Amino acid sequence: MPSLPTAILFDLDDTIIQAYAKPEEAWSRLLAQFADHLGDPADPGALDTTRRTILEEARDFWGDPARAARWRLDIGGARRLVVRRALARLNRPDEALADRIGDAFTEMRRQEYRLFPDALATIDRLRGHGVRLALVTNGQAETQRAKVVRFDLERRFEHVQIEGEFGKGKPEPEVYHHVLDRLGVRADESWMIGDNIEWEVIVPQRLGMCGIWYDPHGIGLPPDSPVRPDRILARLSEILE
Ligand SMILES: [Mg+2]
Structure with missing residues (x-):
C-alpha cells in the first residue's frame, strides 16, 4: 500500500x-522541411547554424521572466518573434518566412503531443x-x-x-x-x-x-x-x- x-x-x-521536450531534435526535423529556403549549397552547415541561432534567441527570449509571463499566453506568437530575430541575426531577415517556420513548428508540436x-x-x-x-x-x-x-x-x-x-x-x-x-x-x-x-x-x-x-x-x-x-x-x- x-x-x-x-x-x-x-x-x-x-x-x-x-509537449516541449527535446527542442534541438524537434527544430532539426522542422528546419529540414525548409531546406529549400534556408539551405546554402556553399554552406553544408546552414541548417545547423539556423537551428542553433533559433535556440539561442529562444533562450534569450524566455530568459526574461516578465516577457515569459506575457508570451506564454501566446506561444505561437512568441515562436514567430524568435524565428524573426534569428533570421535577422543571420543577415537574412524575412518576416514572412519566419512566421511560416514558427507556425509550422507550433503545428508540429501540437501534432506530437x-x-x-x-x-x-x-x-x-x-x-x-x-x-x-x-x-x-x-x-x-x-x-x-x-x-x-x-x-x-x-x-x-x-x-x-x-x-x-x-x-x-x-x-x-x-x-x-x-x-x-x-x-x-x-x-x-x-x-x-x-x-x-x-x-x-x-x-x-x-x-x-x-x-x-x-x-x-x-x-x-x-x-x-x-x-x-x-x-x-x-x-x-x-x-x-
Ligand atoms: Mg511542465
Missing part, C-alpha cells in the same frame, strides 16, 4: 503530456485510492483546454486550473491557494508534481506542500543546486510504489 497524501496537484505540460505512457493509469489508480486530484497548468486558455479535452483529462480531475482562464499563473501563490481552496485541503496534506523546479518544487514547498520533481529524461539537478525536492520521479507510476 503506497503512502499517499490527501491531495495531489499535477502539472500538465511535460508532466502528463510530452503524447501522453506519458503511464500517466492515465497512474491518475486513475490515485483516484481509486481516493486521492483528491487537481490539474494546474500555465498557458493560454484555448490551447490548454484543447489538450485537456483531447487527452480526456477533465473528468479525471476534481479541479482543472488553467492560467489563461484563472487569470494568474504559477509561481504566483494565489494559484496554489486557489487550487487548495477548491479541493478543500491544506497545503501540508498536498503534493505538487511537475517538471519545473521553481513552479512545482520551490514555491509549493515554501507554501507548505511537498514539492515533487518529475525528471523523465534523467537530467538530474545541477550538483550545486540548493533545491531539495521531496522526491524525484523518473516515472509518474513510482508514486504508487
Whole structure:
C-alpha cells in the first residue's frame, strides 16, 4: 500500500503530456522541411547554424521572466518573434518566412503531443485510492483546454486550473491557494508534481506542500543546486510504489 497524501496537484505540460521536450531534435526535423529556403549549397552547415541561432534567441527570449509571463499566453506568437530575430541575426531577415517556420513548428508540436505512457493509469489508480486530484497548468486558455479535452483529462480531475482562464499563473501563490481552496485541503496534506523546479518544487514547498520533481529524461539537478525536492520521479507510476 503506497503512502499517499490527501491531495495531489499535477502539472500538465511535460508532466502528463510530452509537449516541449527535446527542442534541438524537434527544430532539426522542422528546419529540414525548409531546406529549400534556408539551405546554402556553399554552406553544408546552414541548417545547423539556423537551428542553433533559433535556440539561442529562444533562450534569450524566455530568459526574461516578465516577457515569459506575457508570451506564454501566446506561444505561437512568441515562436514567430524568435524565428524573426534569428533570421535577422543571420543577415537574412524575412518576416514572412519566419512566421511560416514558427507556425509550422507550433503545428508540429501540437501534432506530437503524447501522453506519458503511464500517466492515465497512474491518475486513475490515485483516484481509486481516493486521492483528491487537481490539474494546474500555465498557458493560454484555448490551447490548454484543447489538450485537456483531447487527452480526456477533465473528468479525471476534481479541479482543472488553467492560467489563461484563472487569470494568474504559477509561481504566483494565489494559484496554489486557489487550487487548495477548491479541493478543500491544506497545503501540508498536498503534493505538487511537475517538471519545473521553481513552479512545482520551490514555491509549493515554501507554501507548505511537498514539492515533487518529475525528471523523465534523467537530467538530474545541477550538483550545486540548493533545491531539495521531496522526491524525484523518473516515472509518474513510482508514486504508487
Ligand atoms: Mg511542465
